Amino acid sequence: MRKISFKLGLLFFVFVLGIETVLFASLYVTLVNSRINEEFEQLLARGNSHRRVLEKNYDPSTLAHVTMMESEAETDVVITNDKGRILFFSDHILPFAKRIIKNVKKNIPYDGMIVQKNWQKESHISTVSPIRIDGKIKGYVYMFQNTDSIQNMIYKLKHHFIMVGILSVFLTIITIAFLSRVITIPLIRMKQATEKLSKGDFSVRLQVKGEDELAELGKAIQTLARDLEFLKKERNEFLASISHELRTPLTYVKGYADIARRPNIEEEERNRYLSIIYEEAEHMQKLVKDLFELAKMDQHSFQIHKEPTNLCSFLKKLHDKMYPAFQAKKMSLVCSCDENIIVHIDQKRFDQVMMNLLDNALKYSVQDTTVSIDVRVEKGYIVIIISDEGTGIPEDDLPHIFERLYRVDKSRSRTTGGTGLGLAIVKEIIEAHGGSIYAESIYGKGTKMIITLQEG
Ligand SMILES: Nc1ncnc2c1ncn2[C@@H]1O[C@H](COP(=O)(O)OP(=O)(O)O)[C@@H](O)[C@H]1O
Numbered sequence: 001m002r003k004i005s006f007k008l009g010l011l012f013f014v015f016v017l018g019i020e021t022v023l024f025a026s027l028y029v030t031l032v033n034s035r036i037n038e039e040f041e042q043l044l045a046r047g048n049s050h051r052r053v054l055e056k057n058y059d060p061s062t063l064a065h066v067t068m069m070e071s072e073a074e075t076d077v078v079i080t081n082d083k084g085r086i087l088f089f090s091d092h093i094l095p096f097a098k099r100i101i102k103n104v105k106k107n108i109p110y111d112g113m114i115v116q117k118n119w120q121k122e123s124h125i126s127t128v129s130p131i132r133i134d135g136k137i138k139g140y141v142y143m144f145q146n147t148d149s150i151q152n153m154i155y156k157l158k159h160h161f162i163m164v165g166i167l168s169v170f171l172t173i174i175t176i177a178f179l180s181r182v183i184t185i186p187l188i189r190m191k192q193a194t195e196k197l198s199k200g201d202f203s204v205r206l207q208v209k210g211e212d213e214l215a216e217l218g219k220a221i222q223t224l225a226r227d228l229e230f231l232k233k234e235r236n237e238f239l240a241s242i243s244h245e246l247r248t249p250l251t252y253v254k255g256y257a258d259i260a261r262r263p264n265i266e267e268e269e270r271n272r273y274l275s276i277i278y279e280e281a282e283h284m285q286k287l288v289k290d291l292f293e294l295a296k297m298d299q300h301s302f303q304i305h306k307e308p309t310n311l312c313s314f315l316k317k318l319h320d321k322m323y324p325a326f327q328a329k330k331m332s333l334v335c336s337c338d339e340n341i342i343v344h345i346d347q348k349r350f351d352q353v354m355m356n357l358l359d360n361a362l363k364y365s366v367q368d369t370t371v372s373i374d375v376r377v378e379k380g381y382i383v384i385i386i387s388d389e390g391t392g393i394p395e396d397d398l399p400h401i402f403e404r405l406y407r408v409d410k411s412r413s414r415t416t417g418g419t420g421l422g423l424a425i426v427k428e429i430i431e432a433h434g435g436s437i438y439a440e441s442i443y444g445k446g447t448k449m450i451i452t453l454q455e456g
């Protein structure tokens with residue numbers, strides 16, 4: 001469960017530790033170098049100041065005085081003549097001094113120089129300053145400083161660094177542990193939420209704070225949960241209505257089949273029952289076909305193949321095909337259309353749309369009424385209106401007629417043979433064309449179905 005925070009924490013820790021180490025090491029090196037340089041400079045300055053005193057009074061008493069002064073200080077002095085012979089020395093520095101003096105090359109600059117700088121290995125560091133009187137070298141002042149004090153100082157410095165280092169590693173661990181938990185807690189909550197979702201529990205509620213990406217993700221999951229919940233509810237309702245739709249015809253089929261198989265029944269009567277059974281079976285067949293159609297449309301693979309079509313000749317053909325059905329019901333069908341409108345439609349699908357709409361207009365109208373198809377072009381849109389003078393749709397039902405399995409008069413389905421899926425299919429097809437459809441109706445007066453398509 002804590003894996004992600006551990007990983008994140010470890011990653012942070014490795015990086016921060018790396019950065020800290022580099023910073024600490026460079027700080028340490030610079031600090032040590034500058035402290036050591038200071039020591040050298042001080043030693044050299046001290047030698048140079050002795051040298052200045054001696055240049056003013058180069059006599060045995062001053063030499064003795066300088067040496068005596070140094071014997072009290074932490075540093076030591078050795079004064080040689082110009083040939084390198086030792087004249088005075090302040091302490092038991094002799095063996096080391098001799099070795100150094102022997103190795104010193106000539107050409108020592110007047111400002112002096114460092115002759116032993118290895119403070120890590122040698123017992124002393126050392127500088128030399130020449131004594132020059134009247135332009136001639138009179139001798140040299142060698143200064144020595146015990147490296148113990150330097151090493152001691154470095155040791156203390158190292159100790160401090162180690163202490164501060166440990167403290168900062170400790171603080172880093174605490175900070176990172178805290179931060180990585182704070183960062184990963186919302187992630188873990190979301191993971192738990194999605195796990196719940198996948199188990200079918202859509203009641204997840206995430207507390208989302210802020211505007212960052214994590215908050216966005218949280219909101220997205222929340223929306224997903226709500227959508228899934230809605231879909232589940234819708235699916236259940238849909239399944240319930242389908243089973244209801246199938247139950248009624250099946251009851252008829254079963255009932256009439258039961259009567260029809262009785263032996264003492266008239267032939268004529270049996271035929272009547274059989275044709276009812278046939279009709280019910282046909283209805284169920286249509287229902288299943290439409291359901292299958294809708295199921296196919298629900299898949300993302302549902303594709304339409306648009307082709308440029310002359311709308312008026314398309315509608316004319318449709319008119320001729322449907323006209324006999326209208327005539328049979330003593331109704332008339334008129335189509336008014338301008339000659340030259342080219343639309344891009346999937347002809348087979350669009351034919352299905354128009355047949356469905358005309359079928360409704362026919363079904364929900366009485367004789368001696370007219371159904372008309374009108375086409376208008378408005379601001380880059382093509383509007384097709386199918387109007388009838390039929391029963392109309394009550395205001396309360398109007399917003400629902402495009403829903404699956406929705407019928408205004410449930411009981412009438414026996415006589416009209418409707419499944420309530422026609423308009424749902426129509427809507428899917430029109431929307432797949434990038435268009436829209438809506439209905440206007442006055443109950444008792446008639447209905448208008450208005451399709452809007454984009455031109456071209
Ligand atoms: N032209 C119309 N006039 C009156 N009612 C209509 C019309 N078109 C659709 N309806 C109503 O909308 C409902 C849904 O239509 P539809 O999806 O085609 O189903 P059905 O299979 O019942 O025709 C119908 O049951 C009917 O009540």
Ligand SMILES: [Mg+2]
Pocket residue numbers: 356359360418419420422423
């Ligand atoms: Mg219909």
